[in-house]
Amino acid sequence: MPTRRYDDSPGLGSLYARTVKATLRRADYEPNEDGLTLELPRSAVNQDHLSTYRDVTGYAAGPALPVTYPHVLAFPLHLDLMSDPSFPYKPMGIVHLSNTITQHQPIPLHAEPSIRVHGTAERPHPKGTVFDVISEVFVDHELVWTDLTTLLSRSSGDPNAHADLLTDPVLGPNAWWDLRGNLGRRYAAASGDRNPIHLFKLTAQAFGFPRQIAHGMWAKAAALASLERAGELPDAFTVRVDFRKPLLLPSRVQFGHQRSGKTLDFALYDEAHELTHLVGQLQG
The missing domain is CATH 3.10.129.10 (Hotdog Thioesterase)
Incomplete structure (x- = not known):
């Protein structure tokens, strides 16, 4: 499984442009077989940005990051993964079905976490094909937070498939x-x-x-x-x-x-x- 490492979080402007291009790619497109892992060894938290996030979501100020905030830190890597030529689905139109977060311990406010993102194997769904994007956050090389984002690519689907x-x-x-x-x-x-x-x-x-x-x-x-x-x-x-x-x-x-x-x-x-x-x- 190939790994792509970044010195800084990838820019969203270029990622959105690539997402549109990936959505418009030809119907007979065939992706690469190997999955891709993305790594950001150091992610600094912008305190002004964090304050804006707290304001719109309702979290109170405190010594640790809000439990959903690492999802925001990982989001550019999600977009990078889903707009990469190896990604097998058109990214625009994918439906977010569910999200599961495990916090092993609070992430300190001024931590500089590392983030790793990768996808899982697809599985059938009554309305198409389902897959997960997994994000893992480490502080001082210790796994402290995981996120499983479950996504649906619509198609004819399998009416006998189990919908969790x-x-x-x-x-x-x-x-x-x-x-x-x-x-x-x-x-x-x-x-x-x-x-x-x-x-x-x-x-x-x-x-x-x-x-x-x-x-x-x-x-x-x-x-x-x-x-x-x-x-x-x-x-x-x-x-x-x-x-x-x-x-x-x-x-x-x-x-x-x-x-x-x-x-x-x-x-x-x-x-x-x-x-x-x-x-x-x-x-x-």
Whole structure:
């Protein structure tokens, strides 16, 4: 498996240009057989950028990085992986199904973590083909954080394939959130994820949405920030979320959570509690 190492995080501008080119490549394109691993031996945290991220997601200031923030640090490597000629799918149009983060220990605020990203083998899904992008974060050569991002490339699919889903919990609202129409643009500025479906009504309509939708990883971050404020985040835990119905902006949503022993279930619903946007489960 080839490895590409960087002295600095790859620039998002050139990566987005390469992503568009990769999406437009010819239908008979055949990728390289070997998977690619990307490594960033040192990733410095910009404190102003971190402050912006905290502001848009709701995390309070503290001595450690928010548990979802390393996903932002790894995002340029994700984009690099999915726009590389060895990547077997067209990157634009891929659907983010779920995300699982394991924090082995909090990452100190001024740490300079190293990051490693690679993909997994594909597997069948009722709506196409599923694969994972795995991110690993190390501090002083110790693995402290992992992220498994599960993605779907749509095709005819296998109706007999197993779709791995969390059980939807039955939860009442613990909080109501009023989300503004510019939330997607604010999170894009904080995360680097400038997918047009999140930015403006017109750019979202070009991809079949009635108006812009919230980023899935914003919803996960906001949920965990709310749980952190409630004192529900231990130092070490695993948390998985599944993304259900798109969250249109602006909107008003319900957030609910309930703990049973070491398991905490949470979910994000629409104002009428008729649509489920996100379901999550935390173990720890």
